[in-house]
Amino acid sequence: MKKILVAINIEKNADRLIAKAEEIAQAFGSKIWILHVSEPDPDDYLGLEAGPQYAQDKRVENRKKEGELVKRMAENLRQKNIEAEAVQLKGSTVKMIKKEVQNINADLLIAGHHKKNFFYDMFVGSIKQELIDDLDVPVLLVPVKHRS
Structure with missing residues (x-):
């Protein structure tokens, strides 16, 4: 397990x-990639407008803050002598995670697991299930609490 991809949601x-990735990296001498996927711009979808300028500016500002935070997380790991890189992509969460798993040839994907109810998964779907079904690498789901 030399290449670990950690898919994070900045606020959650x-x-x-x-911490879980760090624990595994120390045990195996692994490198960690910290991935945050930002929401796509509305104009990335055919026929949708990007919205008013202030909304576009806010998205850009948020992405910049998120990118800086992911870079700080990677730097904190490097200060502990763990190889780490920050990756920020925009688009569909599942699609971007799959793409990055392939790009780095990851040995392990670490993601959070929020307990949802049956109806939520039935109507909204489960990103976790889609990743587990489609990826050829182990997926470690770490239980996390939902923050409002």
Whole structure:
């Protein structure tokens, strides 16, 4: 397990996922990639407008803050002598995670697991299930609590 990809949502328990990746990386001498997927721009979809300028500016500002935070997380790991890189992509979460797993040839994917009810998964779907079904690498789901 030399290449670990950690898929984080900036505001939701990233610290817990990073800690688990750090634990594994120390045991196996692994490198960690910290991935945050930002929401796509509306104009990335055919026929949709990007919205008013202030909304576009806010998205850009948020992405910049998220990118800086992911870079700091990677730097914190490097200060502990763990190889780490920050990756920020925009688009469909599942699609971007799959793409990055392939790009780095990951040995392990670490992601958070929020307990949802049956109806939520039935109507909204389960990103976790889609990743597990489609990837050829082990997926470690770390239980995390939902933050409002």
